Amino acid sequence: MPVTELKFYQTGTFTIGNRLLGEEDRAGQSAANRANSLNCGHRACQGCGEALGARYAIDAAIRASKGQLVVANATGCLEVFSTPYPESSWQIAWMHSLFGNAAAVATGIAAAMKVKGRNDVRVLAQGGDGGTTDIGFACLSGMFERNDDVLYVCYDNEGYMNTGVQRSSATPPAARTATTPAMGVEPGNRFGQGKSIPLIAMAHQIPFVATASVANLRDLEDKIERATLMRGARYVHVHVPCPLGWGSEPSDTIKVARLAVETGLFPLFEAEFGALSGHTAIRRRVPVEDYLRLQKRFAHLFRPVVDVARIAHIQAIADHNIERFDLLN
Amino acid sequence: MQKPFATTLDPGSSLTNHTGTWRTERPVYVDRLPPCNNACAAGENIQGWLYDAEGGDYRRAWGTLVVENPMPAIMGRICYHPCESSCNRGQLDTAVNIHAVERFLGDEAIRQGWAFEAAPSNGEHVLIIGSGPSGLSAAYHLRRLGHRVTLCEAQPALGGMMRYAIPKYRLPRNILDAEIDRIVAMGVHIRLNTRIDDPVSEMKQSGCDAVYLAVGAQLAQRAYIPAGDAKRILDALSLLRAMEGDEPPRLGRRVLVYGGGNTALDAARTAKRLGATEAIVVYRRTREVMPAHDSEVREAEDEGVQFRWLSTIKKEEGTTFTVEKMKLDEKGFPQPTGELETIDADALVLALGQNVDLEFLKDIEGLGIEKGSVVVDSQMMTGSPGVFAGGDMVPSERSATTSIGHGKKAARHIDGWLRGKAWAPPARHPLASFDRLNTWYYSDAPKSVQPVLDEARRLSTFDEVSSGLDPSTALFEARRCLSCGNCFECDNCYGVCPDNAVIKLGAGSRFKFNYEYCKGCGLCAAECPCGAIEMIQEQA
Numbered sequence A: 001m002p003v004t005e006l007k008f009y010q011t012g013t014f015t016i017g018n019r020l021l022g023e024e025d026r027a028g029q030s031a032a033n034r035a036n037s038l039n040c041g042h043r044a045c046q047g048c049g050e051a052l053g054a055r056y057a058i059d060a061a062i063r064a065s066k067g068q069l070v071v072a073n074a075t076g077c078l079e080v081f082s083t084p085y086p087e088s089s090w091q092i093a094w095m096h097s098l099f100g101n102a103a104a105v106a107t108g109i110a111a112a113m114k115v116k117g118r119n120d121v122r123v124l125a126q127g128g129d130g131g132t133t134d135i136g137f138a139c140l141s142g143m144f145e146r147n148d149d150v151l152y153v154c155y156d157n158e159g160y161m162n163t164g165v166q167r168s169s170a171t172p173p174a175a176r177t178a179t180t181p182a183m184g185v186e187p188g189n190r191f192g193q194g195k196s197i198p199l200i201a202m203a204h205q206i207p208f209v210a211t212a213s214v215a216n217l218r219d220l221e222d223k224i225e226r227a228t229l230m231r232g233a234r235y236v237h238v239h240v241p242c243p244l245g246w247g248s249e250p251s252d253t254i255k256v257a258r259l260a261v262e263t264g265l266f267p268l269f270e271a272e273f274g275a276l277s278g279h280t281a282i283r284r285r286v287p288v289e290d291y292l293r294l295q296k297r298f299a300h301l302f303r304p305v306v307d308v309a310r311i312a313h314i315q316a317i318a319d320h321n322i323e324r325f326d327l328l329n
Numbered sequence B: 001m002q003k004p005f006a007t008t009l010d011p012g013s014s015l016t017n018h019t020g021t022w023r024t025e026r027p028v029y030v031d032r033l034p035p036c037n038n039a040c041a042a043g044e045n046i047q048g049w050l051y052d053a054e055g056g057d058y059r060r061a062w063g064t065l066v067v068e069n070p071m072p073a074i075m076g077r078i079c080y081h082p083c084e085s086s087c088n089r090g091q092l093d094t095a096v097n098i099h100a101v102e103r104f105l106g107d108e109a110i111r112q113g114w115a116f117e118a119a120p121s122n123g124e125h126v127l128i129i130g131s132g133p134s135g136l137s138a139a140y141h142l143r144r145l146g147h148r149v150t151l152c153e154a155q156p157a158l159g160g161m162m163r164y165a166i167p168k169y170r171l172p173r174n175i176l177d178a179e180i181d182r183i184v185a186m187g188v189h190i191r192l193n194t195r196i197d198d199p200v201s202e203m204k205q206s207g208c209d210a211v212y213l214a215v216g217a218q219l220a221q222r223a224y225i226p227a228g229d230a231k232r233i234l235d236a237l238s239l240l241r242a243m244e245g246d247e248p249p250r251l252g253r254r255v256l257v258y259g260g261g262n263t264a265l266d267a268a269r270t271a272k273r274l275g276a277t278e279a280i281v282v283y284r285r286t287r288e289v290m291p292a293h294d295s296e297v298r299e300a301e302d303e304g305v306q307f308r309w310l311s312t313i314k315k316e317e318g319t320t321f322t323v324e325k326m327k328l329d330e331k332g333f334p335q336p337t338g339e340l341e342t343i344d345a346d347a348l349v350l351a352l353g354q355n356v357d358l359e360f361l362k363d364i365e366g367l368g369i370e371k372g373s374v375v376v377d378s379q380m381m382t383g384s385p386g387v388f389a390g391g392d393m394v395p396s397e398r399s400a401t402t403s404i405g406h407g408k409k410a411a412r413h414i415d416g417w418l419r420g421k422a423w424a425p426p427a428r429h430p431l432a433s434f435d436r437l438n439t440w441y442y443s444d445a446p447k448s449v450q451p452v453l454d455e456a457r458r459l460s461t462f463d464e465v466s467s468g469l470d471p472s473t474a475l476f477e478a479r480r481c482l483s484c485g486n487c488f489e490c491d492n493c494y495g496v497c498p499d500n501a502v503i504k505l506g507a508g509s510r511f512k513f514n515y516e517y518c519k520g521c522g523l524c525a526a527e528c529p530c531g532a533i534e535m536i537q538e539q540a
Helices: A048-063 A079-081 A104-117 A129-134 A137-146 A199-205 A216-229 A250-263 A286-294 A297-300 A308-324 B035-039 B048-053 B058-066 B072-078 B084-085 B098-112 B134-143 B173-184 B198-207 B235-242 B262-273 B294-302 B400-418 B457-459 B473-476 B492-496 B522-528
Strands: A069-073 A092-098 A122-128 A151-156 A208-213 A236-238 A269-272 A275-279 B025-029 B126-130 B148-152 B189-190 B210-213 B233-235 B254-257 B280-284 B305-309 B311-317 B320-328 B334-344 B347-350 B387-388 B502-504 B509-515 B532-537
Touching: A048 A069, A048 A079, A048 A216, A048 A236, A048 A250, A069 A079, A079 A092, A079 A122, A104 A122, A104 A137, A104 A151, A122 A129, A122 A216, A137 A199, A151 A216, A199 A208, A199 A269, A208 A216, A208 A250, A208 B457, A216 A236, A236 A250, A236 B262, A250 A286, A250 B522, A286 A308, A297 B334, B035 B048, B035 B084, B048 B058, B048 B098, B048 B473, B058 B072, B058 B084, B058 B098, B058 B134, B072 B098, B072 B173, B072 B400, B084 B098, B098 B173, B098 B473, B126 B134, B134 B173, B134 B210, B134 B400, B189 B210, B189 B320, B198 B210, B198 B387, B210 B320, B210 B400, B210 B532, B233 B235, B235 B262, B235 B334, B235 B347, B254 B262, B262 B280, B262 B492, B311 B334, B387 B400, B492 B502, B492 B522, B522 B532
Parallel strands: A069 A092, A069 A122, A122 A151, A151 A236, A208 A236, B126 B148, B126 B210, B148 B189, B210 B387, B233 B347, B254 B280, B254 B347, B280 B305
Antiparallel strands: A208 A269, A269 A275, B025 B532, B311 B320, B320 B334, B502 B509
């Protein structure tokens, strides 16, 4: 076994760059010449997690594919804020699609590239949770089942945000949305069975499935870069807080994302061909209250009285994730 | 051909959409005052030299350090490091071992023979009286400012209390000599064995334009103790000074030390090393309120020094000392109880504090004295124009570090006075408090411990008790610094901006904001580990 010298670099790899580290050990986003695939002037809200997650992911895919990347974009926040006709913030080969068919459009692009013999071009489809877990789910499942050569990236902000914050099948239990108001006996979204697209993707036995968070850039970049270079259907699910829909402070976007990971509510893991192949351990475990309290969509859990039972229910979900994905080790 | 409007526009970039107009608050980069710098009585830029040391450039780090304090090897040993008590990392795990890194840099400078840059003499001539930490510091800074310096010392060697009161096991003399020699090598004119009785006429006679008084406080305070045989009673300063002579004083097997300050502990620990089987510190109050520093008390306890709290010494008869028990009243003052006991001892060392010898100042017109100290204004000048004073002579905390700070401050004011342009200290930045940090980003790393000399050797020799850090440990320790309130280019702001509104200017040049597009979300400020970004209201 090779002996590696243990070194300590003030912030280690927790920060995006670190002047004490070599260029190769810094995150791709620290580079002065990063692609900035999603450029300035886009109309996302202040502190938008999706805008951040999209730049992180697409920049990483561009790096991995050496610029040979075509992206199909599902309708949703991401498209509306980035590309209001005739302007666009995208500095990449980018293609508009409908709300529900981004996976199918990407499949078509991949087929066309194959016909043209362009093996070097990588194809990526991206969309929000509405376009992925609800409206585009049939196309997505088909893409998985056929093992088309596409990397699908879902930016999960847990609702239909640009149309006015309606519930999606990715909205967490108890969350208030326009369609699940905080009223009645059980205010907010009901405690359903949940719908985990990463686990559904795993059930298709595709080559690669991973979850990622804007709070852990290096983990996200690593997963996107590896996924970009693989062949076949791949899926990466990125957790992106939405200050507007979640009622959190714009400056707290990364903090909220970090707490989702540290509570266990958003587990970071990856799987190959249907089997779990890795997870990112929780560094400082915190109770779910810390996460819920920062968001007005959960305010009814704390006012006028603390809803002990439902908070315990959410904690149980987090605890189950921690156990299932072995997140403490 | 008639096209529908929706397809007539050429694609454009979103750069035409200046989202900066959305902003109600704007981020600005700030430099805040790290708590260590704020606490340092010598005014060191600790965060600054740790920053250099983090990169492994020890020469540069030492250079940054000595801009403020020319004696890091000494200070890294004897300073009670208030910087560490206030270090923000102390609230995270343990404070950065600042004094150990300072000492490492100081020792490295001695090993490598790093010298101070000689300054061209373009100024005036200043007389300094007293070569303790304050006088040496003033001499160094005045030389750097281009003035000629004559330094007078009554003793046969330079160093003041650092040589004649601080025991060798805390400050080895080769270290002391090396750092003093480096200052002298800047071209300071030295006059040893020279006691000045009239500073102002001496200043005029030697053609000087200003004088800095820095003789310290070296009259031992006495207590009235009825004694049959005063031979058994001596003061701590005489004991410690005698340690510099050829023949160590004889104290006997059982030694009492009366007092509760650091000097009392130095005396007790010295007595142990001179062969006393028992050294007992007698103090009229309790450990909690004793002025000695906790680290000193702990080291003394480790070496077997004993303590009698709440006790005063009433009288001496031969080898029998009568001790009265005290109790603290509600105000915390010790009150006699009338309960007496006796202790047998061979000697009593008095360590009851020190006073300033004011005798040589009596002829200086305008120089004010209050409560036994020399009165100075905010520029360290006494009531007599051109006569400055600092260190233990003026009201202060009376530590070597404070004295070094006084020397620097006085030098800058003397320079301003001589050049007819008063020196104005730069405005202090607001404090970088712990709540401004985002500690998530710092690696977990507890403090590295300095090796300590075996107790057996400590009890029999004057070898230095604690040793230095090796280079890799020093580097590790430097990198534990959180860089509170000062950008260390971690790229977080650049990375986390959802709007690409942070421009990276390259290594060493930090960043700037692109206010054309910054929406003012505040993510950069929230995710800055060290609190170097502030959100301020936009003006309407």
